[in-house]
Amino acid sequence: MSSLVSSWSRTVHSVPEDYVFPENKRPGSDIAAPVCKDIPVIDLSQLDGLDRVGKIQQIMKANCDLGIFQVINHGVSEELLDETMNLFKEFFSMPAEDKAMHYSEDGTKGFRLYTSSLSYIDDGVNTWKDSVKHTWEVRKLSSRILDLICEGLGIGMRYFEGELSKLQELVVHHYPPCPDPSLVLGVGGHSDPHLLTLLQQEDICGLQIYKDGRWLGVEPIPHAFVIMISDQLEIISNGKLKSAQHRAVTNTSSARTSLVTFISPSLESIIEPEKALVSASEPPVFKSMRFKEYLDIHTANHPW
Numbered sequence: 228m229s230s231l232v233s234s235w236s237r238t239v240h241s242v243p244e245d246y247v248f249p250e251n252k253r254p255g256s257d258i259a260a261p262v263c264k265d266i267p268v269i270d271l272s273q274l275d276g277l278d279r280v281g282k283i284q285q286i287m288k289a290n291c292d293l294g295i296f297q298v299i300n301h302g303v304s305e306e307l308l309d310e311t312m313n314l315f316k317e318f319f320s321m322p323a324e325d326k327a328m329h330y331s332e333d334g335t336k337g338f339r340l341y342t343s344s345l346s347y348i349d350d351g352v353n354t355w356k357d358s359v360k361h362t363w364e365v366r367k368l369s370s371r372i373l374d375l376i377c378e379g380l381g382i383g384m385r386y387f388e389g390e391l392s393k394l395q396e397l398v399v400h401h402y403p404p405c406p407d408p409s410l411v412l413g414v415g416g417h418s419d420p421h422l423l424t425l426l427q428q429e430d431i432c433g434l435q436i437y438k439d440g441r442w443l444g445v446e447p448i449p450h451a452f453v454i455m456i457s458d459q460l461e462i463i464s465n466g467k468l469k470s471a472q473h474r475a476v477t478n479t480s481s482a483r484t485s486l487v488t489f490i491s492p493s494l495e496s497i498i499e500p501e502k503a504l505v506s507a508s509e510p511p512v513f514k515s516m517r518f519k520e521y522l523d524i525h526t527a528n529h530p531w
């Protein structure tokens with residue numbers, strides 16, 4: 228058996244031992260953590276008005292603090308978002324035998340279904356989800372966001388165009404209901420090693436952000452994208468922008484599906500603090516490194 232969580236999760240009444248997180252890492256009662264009130268929701272349709280500077284300031288404030296904001300009216304049609312979400316939900320609700328033919332442990336495959344028990348082990352414990360990897364086009368939205376960030380940082384527009392944002396992949400996570408969500412995590416606490424993360428979630432709580440020593444929920448807003456600063460943007464901005472620390476919890480009653488687009492530099496890109504953001508009073512706080520090297524180190528140390 229491929230051991231997809233969704234194949235057996237509805238038949239168990241307690242969490243198998245190899246899915247129980249160590250006590251200090253368990254979400255416990257934080258599965259119902261309150262929503263974080265400091266995540267701005269930016270309406271991208273009104274960006275060209277008088278308010279542009281104010282909105283960029285809002286984005287930059289959030290990015291320098293938590294590395295996360297949400298966008299609405301972003302130009303990706305609601306129909307496309309619904310169809311894509313529904314397609315993947317249907318995929319995950321297929322019988323186990325039908326899903327099994329898409330299962331692959333070959334990480335280089337363009338489309339594959341996998342589960343946590345191989346690369347996603349966190350502290351030797353499995354995570355409560357199955358996933359699909361694919362590529363899709365949210366390119367235009369990510370370029371707009373990156374341009375706003377350039378403007379906010381005071382560096383040239385299109386700075387990230389080309390090699391720095393060359394790679395894009397979609398990972399779809401499926402978190403089946405869990406008999407005891409306080410013991411498990413769908414994804415353990417981490418920051419993403421990429422440049423930028425765009426996440427679409429259903430109207431079901433699950434994504435959490437780490438703020439001032441505690442985990443808080445990221446409010447699900449239908450058709451919004453959650454935008455998270457990832458490690459390479461923190462490095463390029465010389466630490467001005469913060470890579471969002473986040474994780475995913477599960478619940479007892481409904482499966483949750485999330486569509487996560489990662490934008491990354493090409494593997495050979497050299498990542499280092501942008502010279503314009505470095506000065507005698509603000510020396511570089513990260514050393515330069517090929518993105519591939521960064522990923523190798525990150526993958527060895529963290530699941531994400």
Ligand SMILES: O=C(O)CCC(=O)C(=O)O
Nearest residue numbers: 400414434475485487531
């Ligand atoms: O599903 C989620 O809400 C979070 C997923 C995530 O953090 C990731 O794929 O890196």
Ligand SMILES: [Fe+2]
Nearest residue numbers: 418419473531
């Ligand atoms: Fe993540």
